[in-house]
Amino acid sequence: MNKQSKDFLRLVIDHDESTPRIEGLYLVTDEGERLVERVRSALSGGVAVLQYRCKKNSPEEKVALGRELRALCVDAGIPFIVNDDPHLALELDADGVHLGQEDTSPFAARQILGPKKIVGVSTHTVREARQAEADGADYIGFGAMYPTGSKTVTHLPGPAALREVKGSVGIPVVAIGGIKRDNALSVMDGGADAVAVISSVLGDPNPAVAAAELALLFNRRLPPPRGTVLTVAGSDSGGGAGIQADLKTVTLLGAYGASAITALTAQNTRGVTGICPVPPSFVEEQITAVLSDIPVDVVKTGMLHSADIAATVAEVLERFGKRILVIDPVMLAKGGARLVDRPAVTAIREHLFPLTYLLTPNIPEAEQLTGVTIHDEAGMEEAARALHAQGVRNVLLKGGHLTEGAAVDLLFDGTGFMRFPTRRIMTKNTHGTGCTLASAIAAFLARGEPLPAAVGRAKEFITTAIRLAHPLGRGHGPVNHYLAAQEQLEHEKKLEEQP
Structure with missing residues (x-):
């Protein structure tokens, strides 16, 4: 040259x-x-x-x-x-x-x-x-x-x-x-x-x-907190589920949490005594305020309460082009109280399912959404396929409500299943498990984990949180978000120190 x-x-x-x-x-x-x-x-x-x-x-x-x-x-x-x-x-x-x-x-x-x-x-x-x-x-x-x-x-x-x-x-x-x-x-x-x-x-x-x-x-590759999760859900005055559990989980696992509240609940470990829904227009205003300013990577929804709120949430998320939506189809509180009305279930299916990246129903929710009666893993697979056929990209069907064998969650992506088994923990301190698991998945996704890894790590997190739960209140106590996160962070540190 x-x-x-x-x-x-x-x-x-x-x-x-x-x-x-x-x-x-x-x-x-x-x-x-x-x-x-x-x-x-x-x-x-x-x-x-x-x-x-x-x-x-x-x-x-x-x-x-x-x-x-x-x-x-x-x-x-x-x-x-x-x-x-x-x-x-x-x-x-x-x-x-x-x-x-x-x-x-x-x-x-x-x-x-x-x-x-x-x-x-x-x-x-x-x-x-x-x-x-x-x-x-x-x-x-x-x-x-x-x-x-x-x-x-x-x-x-x-x-x-x-x-x-x-x-x-x-x-x-x-x-x-x-x-x-x-x-x-x-x-x-x-x-x-x-x-x-x-x-x-x-x-x-x-x-x-x-x-x-x-x-x-x-x-x-971002400095902590890595990624942002917006949770759209109801408030739990007892602090074990809903917005409170979501923000605890996201923050403790190293992502940034923002929120939009769909309803106020008066509840504790024994149950829900009152629900005050937020007007759909104000739900929209909350979401718009966040998305017009903060770069949100993952949106997680929980209790949407009414058909109008569900439709409003879907419309504003689609308008902002949000692609990674983790939908926890919250229907019943731990104590049995119905948290969404029946038209809301139809609205979630019609408006949110086509936008859903991951749906995380438990067995009773999957049965309501599909009409499939679930007694075993074969029934779980049938229901997961039915939910995927309704427009959901990925389905994580949680098997904790089955009584036999290990607690197995099934992840279905439209082509195959991944099993996430864990031993059952005999405890009544399980308030907020669904909210916590979905929020943990959202946090790991926001931090840069692919879906199977995010589900696996979230499953480990919620299992640890249940195992380490301390009795609190006189009903179904909350899981231990703090100690479970500490174990996760210690495990991550050991992995990073390996040559």
């Missing part, structure tokens, strides 16, 4: 502060139908970078489609990168270009695009990564992490090589290849600044939710 080229590279690498940084969820387009519609949905879920890859269309079609996608990126305020072709990137006024090993050099791409554009390079080894940086790349793609159906993989360095690459270069690293929600953590913990995905988002029936659950994983 001559002196003029080296001087040019030194100049262009020094981007100003307005140059977009490559980090977060990096979406690469596919060649499928309705691409603009699916990308629009995905961007609303938290995509941070879009790479436009188009190999089949005519030049005119490539430009027309690229302009539509670029407009979406401009509206979303994210970088728009063109795959392989600096000339197409120039015509589309893209933010940059991503080059393969067989494409033109970063230096040649800059001569076409100008010094302010981003240039990325695909790499597969430490040597290639170092060379890309030396050649002036602003970031590298590295992979494949896992086998993938989008292209033939001839080299699979995997997550094990990622940490070495990250330690060898000083530019952002985008991990790519077969990355999904449940395997992304090893990639992120290996140091990837961004994770690139295609089918795990664009191949999902709901790209917005698929993108949201992947984007949420990056919260694990």
Whole structure:
């Protein structure tokens, strides 16, 4: 490389502060139908970078489609990168270009695009990564992490090589290849600044939710408190359930809690003696006040009390584009008092189920919502399938009301079941268990845990909280949120100290 080229590279690498940084969820387009519609949905879920890859269309079609996608990126305020072709990137006024090993050099791409554009390079080894940086790349793609159906993989360095690459270069690293929600953590913990995905988002029936659950994983890198949970529920004057239990749980588990109260209850460990519903318009005002100011990652709902409140909550959450909703369909208090009227159950099913990321019913609630009589795990599976068919994305059906064997919760995602068994604890101090479990799941999701891990950790938390509960009051005492959280934090600290 001559002196003029080296001087040019030194100049262009020094981007100003307005140059977009490559980090977060990096979406690469596919060649499928309705691409603009699916990308629009995905961007609303938290995509941070879009790479436009188009190999089949005519030049005119490539430009027309690229302009539509670029407009979406401009509206979303994210970088728009063109795959392989600096000339197409120039015509589309893209933010940059991503080059393969067989494409033109970063230096040649800059001569076409100008010094302010981003240039990325695909790499597969430490040597290639170092060379890309030396050649002036602003970031590298590295992979494949896992086998993938989008292209033939001839080299699979995997997550094990990622940490070495990250330690060898000083530019952002985008991990790519077969990355999904449940395997992304090893990639992120290996140091990837961004994770690139295609089918795990664009191949999902709901790209917005698929993108949201992947984007949420990056919260694990935030300083405490990690992530924010908004709980929309009733107030428990006894402090064991409802808003009070939710905020205790979220705070003790290391996330930030905000709230909107749907009803005031007069209750203690022996039962509910009075309910004063909040006007739906004021419920909306509370939620709007929070969502218009605070970046909320997860919304958890509990007692919604009336059909009008349920419909109002659904409308405002949809208006703000909230994708990760944990719905605890609270119907009965521990003492047997009905906390929602029957029209509210219909409204929850009609308005909230289509928005629900995770539904957490116990067996009596599942029976009311589906009409399925549950006597065993087979009945739980039937009810979970019925709830999923009503529009819920994931169902966690809690098995604590069964009397035989271990207490097993079943997580159903529409394709398969995961079992979360635990031994039964003989105690009457179980007030607020449903609220606490749902809030713990919400907190772990907000902190950047994928759903199965969030459910597993929340299950451990509530089991510990029940085991350590101290008698308080003369009825069903509350669980021990504080000591359960202490055990969780000690366990996390030990894991972090492991080499």
